[in-house]
Amino acid sequence: MPATLLTGTPLTGRVAVVSGASSGIGAATAQRLAELGARVAVLARRKDRLEALVETVRAAGGTALAVPVDVTDRDAVHAAAARIADQLGRPDLVFNNAGVQHVSGIEELRLDDWQRQIDLNVTGVMNMIGAFLPHLTAAADDGRPADLISTSSIAATRILAKFQVYSGTKAYISHLTRLLRVELGPRNVRVATIEPGMVDTELPDHVDDPDASALMAGLINDIDVLRAADVAETVAFMAAAPRHVNLTEITILPTAQAI
Template sequence: MTDLQIRNAVVTGAASGIGAAIATQLAEAGAAVALVARRQDRLDDLAGKLGPRTFGVGLDVTSQDSVDAGVARIHERLGTVDLVVNAAGVMLAAPIADGRLDDWTRMIDTNLTGVLRLVQAFTPDLIAAAGAGRTADLVNISSIGAHVVFPGYAVYGATKAALTHLSASLRADLSPYDVRVTNIEPGLTDTELATHLDSPGQDLIASMNEQIGPLHADDIADLVTFAVSRRRELNLRQIIALPTRQA
């Protein structure tokens, strides 16, 4: 294992769910953590529980101006970042036949373009950290929806498939600089994400939870903590995490 107490981390989507669980585990392992999400009040509340080496940065990944301002605050507080976790995401039921362009755009802007904004902002940090002999990690939280077809969720699945492919391509670009890229694809997980769905979608998730038994956000946080604490010569490139009963 490598020492997480010397790591400077950024976690998006940290106001709830998987992002909050990841940020919590990294902070408890000793890392300095910038908690990133839109809801500043939730970030401040979580940072207050995790201690002085964590702080909240209200930031909207769908806005370049917001990202630029937030990244400046993070650099002012942390200096060079060596661990970035892209956990912000949104899942909406938006069947193609319904033509919900606003919902499609929201998912693309958050799940894909938002990740690209953070990657663009922190890639120089990751390369610099690795060049100085430090461990450097980029972790993207994708979804089993990148591979499995769920009727009515074509655009969500497409964004996650794009993120999974992007992660593989980024590893090809960044591995020569000793920057690790890890893509994690959770299956059915009990998080706030399901509350974004319409009533039929929420009923479907509730039924799946009852039949299958979902993972918990802490399960995914365990995987992230494990992956980023390996010796810097080992990169866990792709991790798929499913409930035992999910096919």
């Protein structure tokens, strides 16, 4: 287990929303936020996974709500936001985490893979912002902490062959966050990205390019890579900071990862 940065229940009274919560970083973060006192809504397409996660949170004494939704469906995300506000209270912490990774050479023209990444990694992110931003600004206006944290990647800045579309979507998220801070920082809404390196999750399972698969498998086998719980603890630390402190862009890498 990773060392924890936080103790007690510093997130008591907060309502958190986690997208991409059916596995990996999303599931681990939802659990950690609940452990720290937040009421947590978990969003993803896989209803069975969400229900199992909610059972785990409740068994540990936390509060969680499963909201099966495809974040690429704008109307469904807005409906989810209304349901969460009604059942848990107005959200003031949004972890915009849903994403997918496909890797291929540009000349392979995997158009469906390109579009899937754009739909989920860009449009899905924007749908979440559109649905939950009014809740965040209202929380900030009430004098409460308000956080919009999105999952980017070190791929946003690394130049890796065959990662062009995935890296482009993550660069979009990182730069969007910088731009949003110009507008939302003065409103006391904290906007941040977390940019992980190699994490041992199921995300690489979508990758069928042999070069990329070998790269990822090599890292997992050769070095002590990140666990989802490491990223979750970092997200929780960002959210638990004093209201006037915005940790805007955190890159989290395995110590031994050089690329």
